[in-house]
Amino acid sequence: QVQLVQSGAEVKKPGASVKISCKASGYIFTNYWMHWVRQAPGQGLEWMGVINPSGDSTRYAQKLEGRLTMTRDTSTTTAYMELSSLRPEDTAVYYCVRDTSATYDGRPCWFLGLWGRGTLVIVSS
Amino acid sequence: SSELTQDPAVSVALGQTVRITCQGDSLRSSYASWYQQKPGQAPLLVIYGKNNRPSGIPDRISGSSSGNTASLTIAGAQAGDEADYYCFSRDSSGDRWVFGGGTQLTVL
Numbered sequence: 062q063v064q065l066v067q068s069g070a071e072v073k074k075p076g077a078s079v080k081i082s083c084k085a086s087g088y089i090f091t092n093y094w095m096h097w098v099r100q101a102p103g104q105g106l107e108w109m110g111v112i113n114p115s116g117d118s119t120r121y122a123q124k125l126e127g128r129l130t131m132t133r134d135t136s137t138t139t140a141y142m143e144l145s146s147l148r149p150e151d152t153a154v155y156y157c158v159r160d161t162s163a164t165y166d167g168r169p170c171w172f173l174g175l176w177g178r179g180t181l182v183i184v185s186s
Numbered sequence: 187s188s189e190l191t192q193d194p195a196v197s198v199a200l201g202q203t204v205r206i207t208c209q210g211d212s213l214r215s216s217y218a219s220w221y222q223q224k225p226g227q228a229p230l231l232v233i234y235g236k237n238n239r240p241s242g243i244p245d246r247i248s249g250s251s252s253g254n255t256a257s258l259t260i261a262g263a264q265a266g267d268e269a270d271y272y273c274f275s276r277d278s279s280g281d282r283w284v285f286g287g288g289t290q291l292t293v294l
Contacts, residue, residue, distance in 0.1 A: 105286075106221070106223075106272050106285040106288065108283045108284055156229075168216050168217050169276070170217035170234055170275075171275065172231055172274070173219065173221070173229075173274065176228040176229060176230075178228060
């Protein structure tokens with residue numbers, strides 16, 4: 062079964078770090094980039110960053126640069142997202158999402174066809 | 187702010203057709219993908235590329251693109267189509283990705 066299974070909910074204090082795991086199964090892990098997306102309560106989807114299949118290249122949203130680290134372990138087919146110096150506004154559901162890209166009429170398209178179920182992170186003192 | 191701009195809310199009468207748009211400079215050279223999200227659920231891919239639907243998405247949901255605008259059209263809107271809809275593509279720098287702000291669709 063093709064799926065992404067995320068780790069459980071976390072409650073953290075401001076200033077702490079959180080590391081979420083995303084276990085992939087049912088497909089060739091090293092064939093796909095992995096994005097992380099978050100959604101604060103009542104808000105829209107926010108793209109956080111992406112990691113390439115081998116794990117040696119990442120791109121992060123500018124507002125999260127310096128606090129965000131994405132890694133992946135190909136031996137266990139698991140991706141990780143670590144966010145440090147947590148603030149209350151980091152309270153959100155965090156999703157790992159498998160990327161697929163293709164070109165149509167010479168124009169690229171990136172689409173996110175496989176989502177984890179989300180991990181709730183609450184940052185509160 | 188988002189580099190992909192969507193109307194915050196749109197409404198449609200039951201059985202009618204509605205178009206949800208997404209504007210951004212990057213859409214002149216790339217296609218958006220579209221996601222439907224219902225309360226308490228993860229987003230679901232509904233349209234990608236020129237007008238491609240994943241398995242299980244009905245053909246009354248379609249996509250199109252013109253200039254800097256991508257559109258999602260839902261024909262014969264049903265109560266089950268009530269959801270938030272998001273577009274997604276690369277940003278104008280070509281270095282990162284971005285979601286539109288989302289459109290809340292209400293079926294009257």
